[in-house]
Amino acid sequence: MKHLLDIETADEGFLNQVLESAEVFLKVLQQPSKKLPTLRGKTVLMMFMEPSTRTQASFELAAKRLSADTVSFSPGRSSMRKGETFLDTLYNLHAMGIDGVVIRHSSPGAAHFVAEHTDAAVINAGDGAHEHPTQALLDAFTVKRKLGRLEGLTVLIVGDVLHSRVARSNLFLWRKFGSRVLFSGPPTLLPKEFATWGAELVDLNEVLHEVDVLMILRLQRERMEGSLVPSVREYRRFWGLTRDRLKRLPERTLLMHPGPVNWGVELDPEANDRPNTVILEQVRNGVAVRMAVLYHLLAKTEEIG
Numbered sequence: 001m002k003h004l005l006d007i008e009t010a011d012e013g014f015l016n017q018v019l020e021s022a023e024v025f026l027k028v029l030q031q032p033s034k035k036l037p038t039l040r041g042k043t044v045l046m047m048f049m050e051p052s053t054r055t056q057a058s059f060e061l062a063a064k065r066l067s068a069d070t071v072s073f074s075p076g077r078s079s080m081r082k083g084e085t086f087l088d089t090l091y092n093l094h095a096m097g098i099d100g101v102v103i104r105h106s107s108p109g110a111a112h113f114v115a116e117h118t119d120a121a122v123i124n125a126g127d128g129a130h131e132h133p134t135q136a137l138l139d140a141f142t143v144k145r146k147l148g149r150l151e152g153l154t155v156l157i158v159g160d161v162l163h164s165r166v167a168r169s170n171l172f173l174w175r176k177f178g179s180r181v182l183f184s185g186p187p188t189l190l191p192k193e194f195a196t197w198g199a200e201l202v203d204l205n206e207v208l209h210e211v212d213v214l215m216i217l218r219l220q221r222e223r224m225e226g227s228l229v230p231s232v233r234e235y236r237r238f239w240g241l242t243r244d245r246l247k248r249l250p251e252r253t254l255l256m257h258p259g260p261v262n263w264g265v266e267l268d269p270e271a272n273d274r275p276n277t278v279i280l281e282q283v284r285n286g287v288a289v290r291m292a293v294l295y296h297l298l299a300k301t302e303e304i305g
């Protein structure tokens with residue numbers, strides 16, 4: 001594979017390779033030196049055109065741990081403020097010699113667009129409500145390390161599925177690996193058509209006791225036009241993982257959230273008191289998974305330690 005644009009069309013062999021190599025890179029990250037020379041001489045352009053904390057820092061670190069140079073571009077402080085188009089910006093940065101582009105953008109399809117206009121390897125770091133492939137990969141990696149397998153699991157994803165690129169990428173990934181995906185959320189944020197993609201639409205309260213993995217999604221207020229939920233209080237009451245619902249969650253169930261969390265809205269802070277809440281492990285694992293993605297797209301032929 002030349003790019004990682006989405007999970008839907010990604011090659012299963014590639015996804016498996018990434019998950020296997022991530023294990024090696026996680027070990028590297030636990031060593032005092034934390035660094036490999038693998039991508040020395042390569043340059044990765046970080047185009048984050050939408051706010052990001054975890055994903056941006058994670059990709060930056062992943063590239064640096066592999067000894068690549070990184071160039072960061074943020075639209076607010078660039079010549080796009082002077083009217084330069086996105087494409088011109090890309091061509092100019094590309095002219096400086098770029099091997100990889102990591103792009104986050106509010107428009108679905110932005111990563112595919114970049115891939116059509118550059119010969120560098122393109123990695124989608126989230127395009128609108130479309131996909132966020134490396135998030136799904138780090139989620140899968142976290143589950144695999146904890147539960148020992150990726151197949152035959154029941155994965156429940158709760159909340160704002162409509163706006164969630166994380167939900168979409170996870171759905172495609174878990175289906176590829178032969179696990180069951182359940183979606184739950186308010187009807188305005190979970191259209192019935194989503195059932196045709198291979199997820200079962202369920203009532204959160206009826207399935208809590210039987211899921212292996214529970215992913216809570218952020219209520220994405222910045223993507224909402226009009227009032228899709230009556231109020232934040234109402235949302236919490238019907239769809240939030242409240243203290244009461246947390247009590248009904250089996251201890252063995254992995255509780256995940258891609259971040260950032262609206263504490264007290266979709267998830268109560270008591271979630272942090274249970275041993276199988278793995279939100280920060282997801283973040284830690286994200287660096288190793290992104291190292292693996294960069295490695296397979298940019299260094300293919302070289303050996304890792």
Ligand code: NCD
Nearest residue numbers: 054055126132218258259260
């Ligand atoms: C997610 C994103 O930006 O898609 N966060 C992330 O990358 N860790 C989810 C979200 O914003 O709710």
